[in-house]
Amino acid sequence: MKPIVYLLLLLSASAFAQDGERFLKSCASMMATNRAPQSRFFFAERREKSRLDTLTRNAQNDRFRAINYLWQRDYEQADLWLEKTSVTYPKESGAIGELYLLELRDYQRALKHFDAYDALTPAFDDIVYNSPVSYFKGLAYQGLGDHQRAIEQFSAGIDSLVHKHGAEWVNYRHFISRAVSYIALQQPEKALTDLGFALKNFNRSALAQYHRGRALRQLNRTQEAQTAFQDASFFFKALRAERTIDFQEDDHNLLYEPDIDEALQNLKTLNR
Amino acid sequence: MKADCILLLNRFCPGVFHVINSSSFILFFAASSLLTSLLFAQPSNRDQLVGTWIGVHAEWDIDFVCPLPTYIRLNADSTYQLGMVDGSASPLTSTWSVQGESVRIDTIHYAPEMVRMQGDLLRIGTTYPLVFRRFTDIPADSAQVHRQLTAKSWQAGNVVINLFANGKASLEDVVTKQRTAHFWRLARFGSSVFLIIRGNQYTRDGNYKPIWQIVANSAKSVKMIGWNGKSISTETFQLLKPLSPTDSCRASGFQTCDNCYRSMWHEVALGRSHKRYDVLQLLTKYYQPVHRAGQSGLIQIKFVVNCNGESGLFSTTGFDEDYCPKVFDERITTQLLTLCRNQIAVDESFRANRNPDSRPQDAAITLAFRLKDGNITDILP
Numbered sequence: 001m002k003p004i005v006y007l008l009l010l011l012s013a014s015a016f017a018q019d020g021e022r023f024l025k026s027c028a029s030m031m032a033t034n035r036a037p038q039s040r041f042f043f044a045e046r047r048e049k050s051r052l053d054t055l056t057r058n059a060q061n062d063r064f065r066a067i068n069y070l071w072q073r074d075y076e077q078a079d080l081w082l083e084k085t086s087v088t089y090p091k092e093s094g095a096i097g098e099l100y101l102l103e104l105r106d107y108q109r110a111l112k113h114f115d116a117y118d119a120l121t122p123a124f125d126d127i128v129y130n131s132p133v134s135y136f137k138g139l140a141y142q143g144l145g146d147h148q149r150a151i152e153q154f155s156a157g158i159d160s161l162v163h164k165h166g167a168e169w170v171n172y173r174h175f176i177s178r179a180v181s182y183i184a185l186q187q188p189e190k191a192l193t194d195l196g197f198a199l200k201n202f203n204r205s206a207l208a209q210y211h212r213g214r215a216l217r218q219l220n221r222t223q224e225a226q227t228a229f230q231d232a233s234f235f236f237k238a239l240r241a242e243r244t245i246d247f248q249e250d251d252h253n254l255l256y257e258p259d260i261d262e263a264l265q266n267l268k269t270l271n272r
Numbered sequence: 273m274k275a276d277c278i279l280l281l282n283r284f285c286p287g288v289f290h291v292i293n294s295s296s297f298i299l300f301f302a303a304s305s306l307l308t309s310l311l312f313a314q315p316s317n318r319d320q321l322v323g324t325w326i327g328v329h330a331e332w333d334i335d336f337v338c339p340l341p342t343y344i345r346l347n348a349d350s351t352y353q354l355g356m357v358d359g360s361a362s363p364l365t366s367t368w369s370v371q372g373e374s375v376r377i378d379t380i381h382y383a384p385e386m387v388r389m390q391g392d393l394l395r396i397g398t399t400y401p402l403v404f405r406r407f408t409d410i411p412a413d414s415a416q417v418h419r420q421l422t423a424k425s426w427q428a429g430n431v432v433i434n435l436f437a438n439g440k441a442s443l444e445d446v447v448t449k450q451r452t453a454h455f456w457r458l459a460r461f462g463s464s465v466f467l468i469i470r471g472n473q474y475t476r477d478g479n480y481k482p483i484w485q486i487v488a489n490s491a492k493s494v495k496m497i498g499w500n501g502k503s504i505s506t507e508t509f510q511l512l513k514p515l516s517p518t519d520s521c522r523a524s525g526f527q528t529c530d531n532c533y534r535s536m537w538h539e540v541a542l543g544r545s546h547k548r549y550d551v552l553q554l555l556t557k558y559y560q561p562v563h564r565a566g567q568s569g570l571i572q573i574k575f576v577v578n579c580n581g582e583s584g585l586f587s588t589t590g591f592d593e594d595y596c597p598k599v600f601d602e603r604i605t606t607q608l609l610t611l612c613r614n615q616i617a618v619d620e621s622f623r624a625n626r627n628p629d630s631r632p633q634d635a636a637i638t639l640a641f642r643l644k645d646g647n648i649t650d651i652l653p
Binding site for chain 1: 327330332333334335336340341342354355356358359360361362363364377378380381382383386396397398399400401402477478480534536537543544545546548549570572591593594595596597638640642649650652653
């Protein structure tokens with residue numbers, strides 16, 4: 001009995017000490033963090049702003065300043081610095097357009113910057129990060145609901161990559177994006193061709209299977225559509241387990257599990 | 273340093289930089305170096321560092337500090353201790369030394385100037401400096417101090433400390449009338465007694481408020497050393513009134529559970545997660561579009577849900593399509609605010625800790641809705 005009493009006493013003491021130990025460990029780790037000056041202040045907005053004020057102006061620093069404001073959700077200042085950076089450093093326009101597209105969902109502004117970037121070298125499909133600017137222009141048109149123009153731009157990007165490197169080197173997301181617009185324009189056969197290319201380049205894509213299911217449904221091939229949606233559901237769960245809970249295959253084409261479940265449910269209702 | 277001075281000169285005295293000749297520059301920097309060395313004496317003499325240092329705060333930003341309830345003991349025999357002033361954890365023990373311009377504490381080798389003394393303050397680091405004050409032991413009788421402090425209200429300047437007999441405490445700002453709820457106790461440290469205020473309206477756990485060392489006490493006043501928000505000073509708290517059991521020890525309004533709350537640290541971003549899907553579903557279900565040309569741009573709603581699920585600190589900001597400030601139709605903002613307050617703020621998943629063994633946290637939620645002519649077209653990540 002005695003050891004149990006001691007154990008209970010020890011447990012209660014350790015429960016009390018737990019918070020203190022946590023503070024102590026946090027202080028010890030802060031002391032280690034402070035052993036040398038750091039180049040950026042990640043958790044100190046005002047200190048970080050002061051640091052940025054002292055930097056010489058260049059494309060990278062100005063863009064970083066804009067991104068900093070985006071993180072802080074100060075959209076007025078973010079827009080000011082995005083525009084300023086684009087005007088001062090035209091070669092940054094592609095990256096600026098991508099920020100308007102991805103972070104601000106401002107398709108008009110994104111297009112303006114992508115067009116300016118593309119115009120720098122009219123005979124060449126300029127690259128933004130790892131994709132041709134045409135691909136991003138396609139996404140912007142897609143966001144505006146102009147799927148015909150989106151397809152034109154996606155095609156320009158895909159064709160340039162196929163011409164240079166071959167279809168197997170095209171990012172499968174480009175094919176999916178074009179397929180999404182084909183589906184929107186009720187052209188499921190073309191969408192299926194693109195989704196076939198996409199699955200050839202990444203055969204475990206839940207996103208490609210989901211849109212394949214949608215295209216097949218437009219063609220009334222409901223049994224195949226059901227298989228595609230089931231595959232989408234399987235790969236979605238597999239990818240979620242492999243990566244993180246919030247994983248998205250494509251930040252520009254978001255897919256959620258209830259979308260797949262709903263598609264499957266609708267098919268069942270249709271088959272009744 | 274030199275670059276900073278040039279920038280400062282240029283900012284405050286435009287044009288001056290061009291007329292300063294090289295000799296005056298040398299004089300200027302010699303003077304500034306002297307001033308710096310006087311303010312931040314290098315710990316070349318390890319004797320200056322020997323002693324016990326009581327934590328004041330961690331300087332997280334220019335305008336934001338968090339109380340530091342720890343102490344550092346740097347003994348002359350090169351032994352070192354890092355502990356909690358209230359004794360809530362066993363101290364960590366190791367050794368320390370001074371090597372040229374560098375200081376080693378435990379296994380951490382500090383670069384030159386990372387451990388600096390500023391009068392009776394010890395500053396460790398420059399990124400998020402930890403500030404300690406030199407400790408002088410002032411004997412006090414904890415039982416007698418407890419008898420005098422308990423069930424009374426004490427005031428120094430604009431701050432009122434209410435110390436209830438049941439261990440609850442509240443801190444009140446007499447100007448803003450804001451009151452927060454905590455718990456209090458006395459802690460012995462050496463022969464000294466410290467007033468420890470910590471925890472929140474729900475629990476004794478959680479962050480600390482600034483800790484105060486008792487200097488002297490009488491029936492009508494108590495003198496304590498601590499951080500008063502501007503500096504380390506000895507403050508005299510006058511007896512305001514005895515507290516009766518009917519006096520409220522509750523917070524005056526919404527209170528975060530974390531005493532050292534900063535929205536950036538508690539931010540729960542929608543990103544492209546499943547939560548974004550849920551919010552979109554809520555919008556589809558509850559939002560009635562107000563079709564009106566010109567109601568376009570962004571509406572940003574910020575609010576906080578504390579660890580117990582209470583929400584507060586709601587704010588709304590509007591931006592037009594050129595990202596300039598804009599006031600949107602009240603029918604739109606009211607709907608979105610109601611949605612945030614009644615649907616999103618009550619969703620427990622927003623404040624769930626990713627670590628299932630940890631307690632729920634405060635959650636700072638910011639949602640930005642993109643609108644076109646009164647229709648919601650998107651939610652920003």
